[in-house]
Amino acid sequence: MWHFHPLELHGAYVIDMPAFGDDRGTFIKTFHKSALLHKGLEFKLRESYFSLSKKDVIRGMHFQLPPHHHSKIVFCPQGAILDVIVDLRKGSPTYGRYHAEELSAANNKAYYIPEGFAHGFKALTDDAITYYLVSSEYSQEHDTGIRHDSIGFDWGVANPVISRRDQSFVTLQEFQTPFNI
Template sequence: MNFIQTELKDAFIIELEKKQDSRGFFARSFCAQEFMTHGLRPKVAQCNVSFNYKKGTLRGMHYQLSPAAETKLIRCTKGAIYDVIIDMRPESPTFLSHIGVELTAGNHRALYVPEMFAHGYQALTDDAEVVYQVGEFYTPGYERGLRYDDPFFNIEWPLEVAEISEKDLNWPLLSMMPVGSASL
C-alpha cells in the first residue's frame, strides 16, 4: 500500500500497490502492521456498506465524540463518490480545515479518516457503493454532525444534491454550536 499524507494532519489517501499479471491484479487493501508504521489506528470494530441509487445523493457530515470517536477507512467499490472530511480536533493545526477526494471503483483508492473528523460524501454516479471499515461501534448518543452546506466551510460539492436525509438536512451550522463545548 502507498500512504499519501493529505493536507489535513493524520488523514491519508491509501493507494493499492498492485501485483499485476494476465489474470488481473492482487493487492493488500488493509494491513494493521503497515497502518501502525504510519501512526494510524488499525482497529476495525465494524464494516459497513452504503449503497446509493441516485447520482447526487449526499450523506454527511458525521462524526462521533470520545469515548466513541471513530476512525474510518472509506473505499468506493462500485461507481464513484466525492468524499469530504473536516478536522474537528481543536488541538490540531488543521482544525476546521477540509479536503475532498474522488474515490472510484476504478482508481481503487481509500481514504483514512482519523478520529474526530466529520465525514460525508456525494455519489457521482447512480448505484454508487461505499465500504467503510470503522474503528468503533456506532453509538448514537455520541453522534454529531455538521450541515453539508455550512457557509463557514464552503464545501464545493460537484453536483446538485439529489437526495439527502432529514437528519443530514437538520445538522446545525458551525456558528450555532457553542464554542469549546463537548457538542463540537
Template sequence: MIFKETKIDGAFVIEIEKLTDKRGFFARGYCEKEFKEQGILFEAVQANIGYNKFKHTIRGLHYQVKPHAEAKLVRCVKGEVWDVIVDVRPESPTYKQWLGVELTENNHTMLFIPEGCAHGYQTLVDNTEIYYMVSAFYAPEAEQGIRWDDQAFNIEWRETEQIFISDKDQKWENYNSSPQKV
C-alpha cells in the same frame, strides 16, 4: 499499499499496489503492520456498507465524540463518490479545514479518516456503494453532525442544485452556531 499524506493532519489517501496477471489483480486493502509503520493505529471493529440509488446523493457530515470517536477507512466498491472530511479537532493544526477525494470503483483508492474528523460523501453516479471499516462501534448518543453546506467550511461539492439528502442531515446545525463536542 502506498500511503500519501494529505493536508488534514492524520488523514491519508491510500493507493493499492496491484499484483497483476492475465486473470486480473490481487492487492492488499488493509494491513495492521503497514498502518503501524506509517504511525497509524487503526483497529477495525465494525464494517459498514452504504448504497445510494441516485447520483448527487449527499450523506453526512457525521462523526462520533469521545469515548466513542471513530477512525474510518473508506473505499468506493461500485460507482464514484466525492468523499469529504472536515477536521473538527480544536487542538489540530488543520482545525476547520476540509479535504475532498474522488474514490471510484476503478481507481481503488481509499481514504483513512482519523478520529475527530467529520465525514460525508456525494455520489457522482447512480447506484453507488461504499464500504468502510470503523474503529469504534456505533453509539447513537455520541453522534454529532454538521451541515453539508455550512459556510464555516465552504466545501466545494460537485453538485449543489439537485441533491438528495436525508431530513436528518438537512437539520444539522451550522458548526459555529451550535455547541460542538469532539
C-alpha cells in the same frame, strides 16, 4: 504495498490500495494492519459496513462523539464518490478545513480519517458503494454530524438528495467541538 499520501489536514491520508488484475478481474487488499502500524497508525477494526447510493446523493457530514469517536478507512469498490473530510479538532492548525478526494473502483484509493473528523460524500455515479472500516462500534446516542453546506465546499450539484436527518444537523459554526488534538 500500500502507499500513504499525507494530506494538508494533520493525521489524514489518501491511501493507494494494492490492486492485482488478470483476465479473471481484480483483487484489492483493503486492510493491512502492518502497513498501518508502519505508518504509526494504530487502527483497531471494530465494525465494517457499506452504503449504496444513487447519483447526486450527499451523505454527511457524520461522526461520533467521545467516548465512542472513531477513525475510519473509507473506499469505494463500485462506482465513484467525491469524499469530503473536515477537521473538527480544537487546537489543530487545520481546524475547520476540508479536503475532497474522488474515491472510485477505478482508482483504488482510500481515505484514512483520524478521530475528530467529520466525513461525508457525494455519489458521482448510480449504485456507488462506499465501504467503511471503523475503529469503534456504532452508538446511536453519540452519532451526529454537521451540515454539509456549512463547510465552505462547493458540492457541484444543484439539487442533491439529502436525508432529513443530515439536513437537521447544526452548522460547523454552531458546533461546539469536544475533539482535541
